[in-house]
Amino acid sequence: MNAATDSAPRAQRRLAPEVRRRQIVLEAARLISAAGFNAVSLADIADACGIRKPSVLHHFPSMADLLAAVLAYRDELSYPVRYEVEDFADPAAANEVFRSTVEHNQQQRELVRLYVVLRAEALDVGHPAHGYFLERERRALDGFARALSWKPKPMLAARELYSFWTGLEALWVADPTVDMLEVWDAFAARFFTIS
Amino acid sequence: MNAATDSAPRAQRRLAPEVRRRQIVLEAARLISAAGFNAVSLADIADACGIRKPSVLHHFPSMADLLAAVLAYRDELSYPVRYEVEDFADPAAANEVFRSTVEHNQQQRELVRLYVVLRAEALDVGHPAHGYFLERERRALDGFARALSWKPKPMLAARELYSFWTGLEALWVADPTVDMLEVWDAFAARFFTIS
DNA sequence: CGGCCAATCTACCGATCGATAGATTGCGTC
DNA sequence: GACGCAATCTATCGATCGGTAGATTGGCCG
Numbered sequence: 001m002n003a004a005t006d007s008a009p010r011a012q013r014r015l016a017p018e019v020r021r022r023q024i025v026l027e028a029a030r031l032i033s034a035a036g037f038n039a040v041s042l043a044d045i046a047d048a049c050g051i052r053k054p055s056v057l058h059h060f061p062s063m064a065d066l067l068a069a070v071l072a073y074r075d076e077l078s079y080p081v082r083y084e085v086e087d088f089a090d091p092a093a094a095n096e097v098f099r100s101t102v103e104h105n106q107q108q109r110e111l112v113r114l115y116v117v118l119r120a121e122a123l124d125v126g127h128p129a130h131g132y133f134l135e136r137e138r139r140a141l142d143g144f145a146r147a148l149s150w151k152p153k154p155m156l157a158a159r160e161l162y163s164f165w166t167g168l169e170a171l172w173v174a175d176p177t178v179d180m181l182e183v184w185d186a187f188a189a190r191f192f193t194i195s
Numbered sequence: 196m197n198a199a200t201d202s203a204p205r206a207q208r209r210l211a212p213e214v215r216r217r218q219i220v221l222e223a224a225r226l227i228s229a230a231g232f233n234a235v236s237l238a239d240i241a242d243a244c245g246i247r248k249p250s251v252l253h254h255f256p257s258m259a260d261l262l263a264a265v266l267a268y269r270d271e272l273s274y275p276v277r278y279e280v281e282d283f284a285d286p287a288a289a290n291e292v293f294r295s296t297v298e299h300n301q302q303q304r305e306l307v308r309l310y311v312v313l314r315a316e317a318l319d320v321g322h323p324a325h326g327y328f329l330e331r332e333r334r335a336l337d338g339f340a341r342a343l344s345w346k347p348k349p350m351l352a353a354r355e356l357y358s359f360w361t362g363l364e365a366l367w368v369a370d371p372t373v374d375m376l377e378v379w380d381a382f383a384a385r386f387f388t389i390s
Numbered sequence: 391c392g393g394c395c396a397a398t399c400t401a402c403c404g405a406t407c408g409a410t411a412g413a414t415t416g417c418g419t420c
Numbered sequence: 421g422a423c424g425c426a427a428t429c430t431a432t433c434g435a436t437c438g439g440t441a442g443a444t445t446g447g448c449c450g
Contacts, residue, residue: 035322036231036315036319039233039316116315117316120311120314121231121315123308123311124229124230124231127234137369156378159366159373159378160378163362163366164355164359166362166366167358167360167362168362170358171354171357171358171361173318174329174332175332178354183354183355187355187358187359191385
């Protein structure tokens with residue numbers, strides 16, 4: 001009955017700061033993506049890591065700091081935003097860039113869910129991630145508009161594409177049986193044309 | 196300095212149960228649409244109504260019951276779902292029905308925001324509104340597919356339309372300067388065609 | 391092997407959470 | 421004008437919230 005080597009040991013286990021910090025961020029991201037920031041407590045995160053509340057706060061001064069670290073972790077894992085770099089004279093090429101991102105995101109359910117859940121929660125001006133999503137949304141729309149500069153009204157097209165994009169992710173998060181690529185292709189077949 | 200007739204009086208004011216219940220639901224809907232159910236407390240709602248916490252619980256046994264009443268109130272105010280009744284052999288007619296709903300929703304910012312915020316929060320299986328949105332989403336998609344039965348793949352088209360629809364509402368909630376009708380028309384010009 | 395730094399702990403804080411018990415009082419009815 | 425129902429109140433509960441203070445101890449370095 002010795003629990004010294006169990007998966008959830010009682011003994012005090014030390015980890016290198018960077019390792020522990022990483023673990024905390026990963027567990028926090030997992031919990032927050034499942035239920036939202038407002039529904040996750042310091043104790044929940046500590047439990048998930050097998051440590052106590054003050055140990056979490058030793059690595060992150062406050063819950064808001066931890067959330068910031070989770071958002072930074074999310075950015076770090078996000079698909080490279082090629083639509084801000086490349087040239088998009090060719091609609092078909094633009095389509096392929098967006099399409100491959102959809103393909104990539106379909107392998108990252110937790111990260112997409114984190115985005116969907118936090119984005120809605122952060123609509124509140126008082127939410128600690130409000131500013132983050134304000135800025136991120138602005139940059140995304142600008143990038144989309146640049147990638148759609150061959151359209152008559154690039155910003156209008158960007159809003160249309162961004163609406164469909166985020167809506168599709170939300171639908172997929174709610175129902176994992178949905179094939180995002182199939183729905184994307186149906187939309188893209190009409191959207192990525194010069195006419 | 197007598198506060199007896201002030202807008203926030205200290206004196207005990209009685210209201211007819213149905214009136215008080217209505218007030219509580221309205222204030223709860225307003226607060227929840229702003230910050231989400233998880234961010235609103237019983238005390239917040241009581242304060243907004245100018246009463247104490249136990250008085251709120253006198254009319255609604257628990258917070259979950261109050262949330263259910265808020266959702267029922269939302270349904271009651273929602274635009275009549277004509278796409279479940281009418282015949283949609285004509286794509287242009289279908290477009291007009293959806294379009295008028297977008298037009299209507301653009302006058303109901305708080306209600307739309309309530310939907311957007313709660314929908315994301317309720318992705319969590321443990322959320323008190325989880326079942327509500329599961330059922331609602333299913334019915335919406337079924338209704339959309341029926342209205343799009345002239346499409347080669349009605350359910351695929353329904354998913355595409357629903358993704359764009361909800362995404363557009365989310366974008367508009369985040370940025371009220373967006374003209375939903377303009378973006379809708381850009382999408383609909385390509386979507387509601389037989390080709 | 392001894393000493394030090396820091397990762398983690400126990401214990402606790404005041405505030406707030408949703409909810410309950412029971413007293414008060416507004417108000418319609420006879 | 422007295423009665424009784426019920427809408428509202430005060431007071432309080434135990435649990436939990438994010439966060440702090442200070443003791444403990446693991447593990448590296450000399």
